[in-house]
Amino acid sequence: MAAGSAQVGVLAIQGAVDKHLAMLEQLDVAARRVLRKEDLDGLDGLIIPGGESTTISKGLDRLGLCEPIRAFGRAGGAILGTCAGAILLARECENHPVPTLQLLDVRALRNAYGTQVDSFVAPADAGDEGGLSGMRCVFIRAPQIVDPGPGVEVLLRVDGLPVLVRQGRVLASTFHPELAGDPRVHALLLGL
Amino acid sequence: MAKRSESENGSGKSRRGAEAFELKIGLAEMLKGGVIMDVTDVEQAKIAEDAGACAVMALERVPADIRRDGGVARMSAVDMIEGIQRSVSIPVMAKVRIGHIAEARVLEALGVDFIDESEVLTPADDEHHIDKHGFKSPFVCGARNLGEALRRIGEGAAMIRTKGEAGSGNIVEAVRHLRSVCGEIRALQALRPEELMAQAKHHQAPYDLVRFVHENGRLPVPNFAAGGIATPADASLCRELGAEAVFVGSGIFKSADPAARARAIVRANTHWDDAAEVVAACRGLASAMEGIEMSTLSESERLANRGW
Numbered sequence: 232m233a234a235g236s237a238q239v240g241v242l243a244i245q246g247a248v249d250k251h252l253a254m255l256e257q258l259d260v261a262a263r264r265v266l267r268k269e270d271l272d273g274l275d276g277l278i279i280p281g282g283e284s285t286t287i288s289k290g291l292d293r294l295g296l297c298e299p300i301r302a303f304g305r306a307g308g309a310i311l312g313t314c315a316g317a318i319l320l321a322r323e324c325e326n327h328p329v330p331t332l333q334l335l336d337v338r339a340l341r342n343a344y345g346t347q348v349d350s351f352v353a354p355a356d357a358g359d360e361g362g363l364s365g366m367r368c369v370f371i372r373a374p375q376i377v378d379p380g381p382g383v384e385v386l387l388r389v390d391g392l393p394v395l396v397r398q399g400r401v402l403a404s405t406f407h408p409e410l411a412g413d414p415r416v417h418a419l420l421l422g423l
Numbered sequence: 424m425a426k427r428s429e430s431e432n433g434s435g436k437s438r439r440g441a442e443a444f445e446l447k448i449g450l451a452e453m454l455k456g457g458v459i460m461d462v463t464d465v466e467q468a469k470i471a472e473d474a475g476a477c478a479v480m481a482l483e484r485v486p487a488d489i490r491r492d493g494g495v496a497r498m499s500a501v502d503m504i505e506g507i508q509r510s511v512s513i514p515v516m517a518k519v520r521i522g523h524i525a526e527a528r529v530l531e532a533l534g535v536d537f538i539d540e541s542e543v544l545t546p547a548d549d550e551h552h553i554d555k556h557g558f559k560s561p562f563v564c565g566a567r568n569l570g571e572a573l574r575r576i577g578e579g580a581a582m583i584r585t586k587g588e589a590g591s592g593n594i595v596e597a598v599r600h601l602r603s604v605c606g607e608i609r610a611l612q613a614l615r616p617e618e619l620m621a622q623a624k625h626h627q628a629p630y631d632l633v634r635f636v637h638e639n640g641r642l643p644v645p646n647f648a649a650g651g652i653a654t655p656a657d658a659s660l661c662r663e664l665g666a667e668a669v670f671v672g673s674g675i676f677k678s679a680d681p682a683a684r685a686r687a688i689v690r691a692n693t694h695w696d697d698a699a700e701v702v703a704a705c706r707g708l709a710s711a712m713e714g715i716e717m718s719t720l721s722e723s724e725r726l727a728n729r730g731w
Contacts, residue, residue: 347447350449
C-alpha cells in the first residue's frame with residue numbers, strides 16, 4: 232500500500248485509539264475510526280489497538296465485527312495488532328482466555344509479565360532485524376507470543392522472546408509502537 | 424508468570440524518571456474509551472468484567488454507602504483486594520486516603536495496577552498529598568479545576584479524574600468540574616507566553632505544567648470523569664464535555680439491575696456521540712440509583728471539598 236493514498240482504520244471500541252491515529256497522521260496517512268462493518272469498506276489497513284482485550288473482545292462480539300474483520304484479512308487487508316490487539320489476532324490465548332479472531336498462528340499469554348508494576352521499557356535484541364534496529368519497546372501489562380506456527384516470521388525479540396511477528400499481511404506486537412513515537416512499525420504495516 | 428528482574432531491566436534504570444512516568448501514563452492511555460467500575464467483592468468484579476469494564480476499583484463500600492454509614496473510610500482489606508486480583512484479568516485499582524503514604528505502599532506491594540488517592544476516603548493528611556513520583560504504581564487523583572489537576576500531576580499523578588460528587592448519583596458536580604478543567608485549558612491556550620506566569624500564580628499550579636497546557640491544549644496525562652455517573656446518558660455527557668473515559672461508582676451496584684446497567688453504560692460510552700446507540704443502551708433498563716439533590720448536602724458532607 233502506498234503511504235500517500237492508503238486508508239487505514241483504527242478499531243475504536245476501547246483503548247489507545249488516539250495514539251495510533253496520531254502516528255498515522257505523522258505518516259501522512261488518511262485514517263478513520265472503525266466501529267461498524269461499513270467502516271471497513273475501502274480500507275487498505277486496520278489497526279487493532281492496545282487496551283483491554285476483554286473489553287475489546289466483548290465489543291467485537293456485540294457489534295458483530297469478528298467475521299467482517301476476518302473477511303477483511305482474508306481479502307488481503309493489512310492488519311496490525313498491538314498488545315491487546317495481538318492477543319485478539321492470535322489463534323488462541325491463555326490466562327483468562329477471550330475469544331480471538333484467529334488470524335495469526337500463535338498462542339498469546341495474557342499479562343505474561345505481571346501487573347502494571349512489572350511494566351517496562353526495553354530495547355529490542357540486536358540481530359537480523361532489517362530496518363527495525365534499536366527499536367525502543369514499551370511494554371504495558373504485556374502479553375507474550377509463544378508457539379508460532381511455520382508461517383510466522385519473528386521480526387523482533389526482547390530477551391529472546393518474540394515481540395513483533397508477521398504472517399502474510401498480519402503484523403502483531405506485544406509492545407506499544409504508538410507510545411514510543413517511533414513510526415517504523417506503522418510504516419511496516421503500510422509497506423505490506 | 425515470568426517476571427523480569429530489575430537487573431534484566433538494566434539495573435532498574437528503565438523504571439526511573441521520565442521513563443517510569445511514561446509507563447504510568449501508558450496504562451492510563453490503554454484505559455481510554457473505557458468504563459472503570461467500583462466493586463466491593465469478587466462477584467461484582469466478575470459482573471463488571473463480563474459487562475466490558477476496562478478496569479475495576481476494589482473498595483469496601485461504594486461511595487453511597489460510605490456517605491450513608493459515616494465513620495472513617497479507609498483503604499480496603501488486603502484479602503478482598505487480592506481476591507479480586509485473582510478473579511479478573513482486567514486491571515485492578517484501589518483507593519488510599521489522601522496523604523496516606525503507607526496505604527499506598529501496601530497497594531504497590533500488592534501489585535495493584537492503579538492507585539486512587541481519593542477524596543472518597545477520609546483524608547489522612549489535611550495539608551499534603553502523596554509524592555507519587557516515588558512509586559512504581561501509577562496514581563489517579565480527583566480534581567475540581569485546572570489548578571488542582573496540575574498540582575496533582577506535579578506530585579506525579581498519571582491520570583486525572585473529575586471529583587464530581589461521589590455517591591450522589593447526581594451528575595451536576597462532575598459536569599461543573601469537567602467544564603472548569605476543559606474551559607480553563609481552552610482559556611490558557613489563547614494567552615500570550617508572557618501571561619503564563621501570572622496564570623501559574625492564579626491557578627496555584629507549577630509553571631512548566633501551565634506552559635505545557637498552553638502549548639498542547641490538553642493535560643499532560645489522560646483526563647477522565649467520575650462522581651455521580653448513574654446512567655448511559657450521563658456517561659455520554661461526560662465524554663461530550665471532554666472526558667476520555669469514565670469511572671462509575673455507586674451508579675451500577677446501587678441500581679436495580681447492575682449487570683444490565685453496567686453493559687448499557689459500557690455501550691453508551693463506546694458510542695457516546697451516536698444518539699441511536701445511547702437510545703439502544705437505555706432501552707429496557709430497570710431503575711437507576713435514587714440520587715441526592717446537591718442543595719440537601721451541607722458543605723461538610725461534600726466529598727469533593729477534600730483535597731488541597
